[in-house]
Amino acid sequence: MSTRRELLAARDDATQLVRVIVGIGSDLDLGVTLRRIVSAAVELSEARYGVFAIRQSDSRTPTFVCAGIDESAHQDVLRRLTLISVGDGLRLDDLSRQNRYLDLRIATEPPSALLAVPIMIRDNQFGTLYLLHDEPGRTFSDLQDAAVRAMATAAASAIDNARLFEREREAAKWTKASREITTALLSGDPQTGPLQLIVDLALELADAEQAILLVPSEPDLPADHVATLVVAATAGRYAAEVIGRQVPMDGSTTGGVARRGLPLITDSFQYPIEGFTDVGERSAIVMPLMADDTMLGVIAVARRPLQPPFGNDYLELVSDFARHAALALALAASRENALNRQLAQAETVDDALRAAVDELRRLWRAQQVMAVTFAEDGSGGEPRVVSYTEPMRWSQLPSEVQDQIHAIRGGDLLAPVIPQPGVAAVAIQHPDGVLVVRIELAETRGFTLEDQTLLTVLAGRLSQGLHRVHQVDQQRETALALQHAILGPARLPQGFAVRYEAASRPLQVGGDWFDVVDLDDGRIGLIVGDCVGHGLTAATIMGQVRSACRALLFDNPSPAATLSRLDRFAARLPGAQCTTAVCVILDTATGELVYSSAGHPPPALVLADGSVEVLDGGHTIALGVRTGHPRPEAWAVVPAGATLMLYTDGLVERRGATLDDGLLRALEVVREHRGAALDEVVDTVMAGLAPAGGYHDDVVLLLYRPTAPLERTFPAHAEQLAPARAALRDWLHHAGVGPHQVVDILVATGEAVANAIEHGHRDDPGGTVALRASATADRIRVTITDSGAWKVPDDVPDSTRGRGVTLMRLLMDDITVDHDEAGTTVNLSARIL
Incomplete structure (x- = not known):
């Protein structure tokens, strides 16, 4: 009968041990796991007290997890307990006699028995589990000793799993924080808001008491020439007292980290920082902010005095965060990078996208970069593909690439995705919907944290740039529509061709204008003019002058009379003074014309045989300068096959050359192409005379050629x-x-x-x-x-x-x-x- 009871008791003990082991490994939270281990050990051993002393990597006092003991009230007892050498394990039945010099009293009676078992993880001692009795004569049995040792083995695995999970969770938090910084830096001032965000996140994630960020007082100098660091952002305790403090680079802990570019864990700082280093001994991490070997600053994060110190494994997490923040900070602060320049020069969204694809390929030396736009206007059309190589259609892409891009399109914006080694992609907002940028490297390698940060920042800039170009493009279309409405007739009579180009970007409107007016007597009035200035202001003045000129021509179809009366109008319209114009009345049936010029470059004729005639008669001063004086007129004939050219000075005026030189160049182009269709001639002249960087002044070119019978x-x-x-x-x-x-x-x-x-x-x-x-x-x-x-x-x-x-x-x-x-x-x- 006794044997049966022993067997049943052994079975119950085994069942209890299995239940306890399963219980301690059922949660991946490290704190929960440690508390369950202590509770399980107390249960298995029937001890009065349980203490789990966790060793620290820097040999400081261990941290404790207790059961049945008020940790804050018995700190001295817990520290003395760790002085007992336990080796591979220790069981004492008469603790008071064998350790009479240690006062381990927790309650009224001193502890009478001790069971201590080390917890080993990967051949390193993580801590020691202490179990205590304070009832006289109470001891731990062999069965209890064996059960606790078995549980300790399972506890080691549970702790290891929980630590791995905690590291992954901490890494995810720091990575998320890095992305928050990147997002903020895309549109903020890199010297104010983003710095504060960095220290705020570092303080929160490190569960610290205080965080400060120091930047060079001379940001344009190399790190070895910088003499002083300045606290530019703070978070946590004493923030107001620390901000703006200056620290010398030489002889200070933060300066040494900045110079060496290496992170440091410390509990004491060289050179006092009032409000930071003088608040007591505590563990701190000091991290450099480095990007492309450039020192941008230093972050220092300090915990509370009684908090566990930072460990080397934590240092790696925080250092990654610092590298990420530094790279994003450097990229956001660089307002003149190549991608920005490309976007700034683009006039249309498609031009901007092609330029961006080429720039991304250059930055990564990529084998292929493509941008795929998914329109969200309900059209359901095929996605548009832009590639730096040959033109490509969506249907030509491999199915696996299409699947990758579709998956990324449905994910988070500005979140880099690595679908396979050597490939990275990111989705951004496009003016027409969603854009997915996919980069395939020439050689298979992993996209590093820095690669992903760079891709996120540049993708954000690309999205902003595309929307900015789109907005300007829309404004340009509206401005051009208005400009063309007041510039001249949209459709010209037979025999005429005109081109207009404004120098003012990005809206491309200006003060030059032309008009072709069908007069009541069958003749045609021609006007080309130039208001002073460029842009919308000049365009507004131009519209009023042009309308007045047209009305005057209908009232009295005489060039001289029209310009004389326009003098008074220009003199009273602010900004219209010194406007130049040439007015021509043409009889297309006979080719006869009469003209008058108000300070404008002279019209010219290229005859059918190639000879040239400059119409420099009827010329006097610009409009609005002197009123009440008659203006002269001159006469000429445009024979069959000849070409009449009216223009503004932007076509022929060049630095270092006279207007006559520019006019001769233009006439030479017309002469060489006089046998071509008139539209071809006007395009050839505009292209042939355009400077390398485009026209620097507004240009109007109006040609007329009577058709020979x-x-x-x-x-x-x-x-x-x-x-x-x-x-x-x-x-x-x-x-x-x-x-x-x-x-x-x-x-x-x-x-x-x-x-x-x-x-x-x-x-x-x-x-x-x-x-x-x-x-x-x-x-x-x-x-x-x-x-x-x-x-x-x-x-x-x-x-x-x-x-x-x-x-x-x-x-x-x-x-x-x-x-x-x-x-x-x-x-x-x-x-x-």
């Missing part, structure tokens, strides 16, 4: 129809007629020519047909003349024939048919659409 005479044979149509088609194209209207004119003319051949020369096959086409500013005229005699129409018309004239009337605005003894003439006319 087309004249062809050919035999009255049907095979001549095709060559005649081809010649007329080419001529209409050069005359600026649109493709749909070209078809209408060709069909109508073809009917007239076919009728001339068939009806006018039915009985005279040797006759001829003449085709003549001419153009004015707004109208095309085609004349077909034959030398034959038409057949008199039948009394009963053929229902299948005779519809040519009807078709011509449908396709042209006006048609006349004149018969006489010499032949028949058909006149076709249509307004240029």
